Amino acid sequence: MSKTKTTEITHYEILFIVPNKFTDDEAKTVSGKIEKTISDNGGQITYSEYWGKKKLAYEIKHNAYGYYGLFEFDLEGKLLAKVDQTLRLSTDVLRHQIVIKKKKSNEELTRDKEIRAKIDSKKAAAEKTLEEKNKKTSTPSVPAKKTDKRVDLKDLDEKLEGILNAKDLI
Numbered sequence: 001m002s003k004t005k006t007t008e009i010t011h012y013e014i015l016f017i018v019p020n021k022f023t024d025d026e027a028k029t030v031s032g033k034i035e036k037t038i039s040d041n042g043g044q045i046t047y048s049e050y051w052g053k054k055k056l057a058y059e060i061k062h063n064a065y066g067y068y069g070l071f072e073f074d075l076e077g078k079l080l081a082k083v084d085q086t087l088r089l090s091t092d093v094l095r096h097q098i099v100i101k102k103k104k105s106n107e108e109l110t111r112d113k114e115i116r117a118k119i120d121s122k123k124a125a126a127e128k129t130l131e132e133k134n135k136k137t138s139t140p141s142v143p144a145k146k147t148d149k150r151v152d153l154k155d156l157d158e159k160l161e162g163i164l165n166a167k168d169l170i
Contacts, residue, residue, distance in 0.1 A: 038071065053066070072101060
């Protein structure tokens with residue numbers, strides 16, 4: 001018997017990117033197709049997340065944005081190649097990565113939830129104190145002489161994207 005290859009069920013994680021040519025609803029449909037591909041090959045989805053539209057670090061096949069999704073699933077090792085090949089040939093998936101992941105016990109899951117709850121409560125407390133501090137300092141003692149025009153960060157990003165994507169810069 002081989003020491004490296006086993007036929008027992010292994011826990012995997014897949015992260016995939018759906019191209020921006022789809023709408024949000026269509027990207028969720030593609031995510032459902034990926035889930036169906038895994039289950040048709042004998043896999044069982046144990047956890048799933050849909051992260052939505054995100055900007056890519058660099059363009060992939062002329063796509064600057066993509067819809068991210070994450071699944072954790074159990075599957076026999078010999079059937080993983082079929083899933084990988086199907087996703088590799090699919091035009092609906094821009095990129096995907098499958099890795100072996102250690103399956104967490106119930107104790108580890110509850111501990112992670114407790115840690116996440118503590119982090120969220122500390123963030124909420126920090127935001128509350130920041131809001132209170134801003135309220136105290138928001139009443140200026142000396143009226144401002146200039147009118148300060150502030151630009152929204154989203155508008156600035158759109159203008160920058162337009163400049164960077166312009167073909168006639170040179």
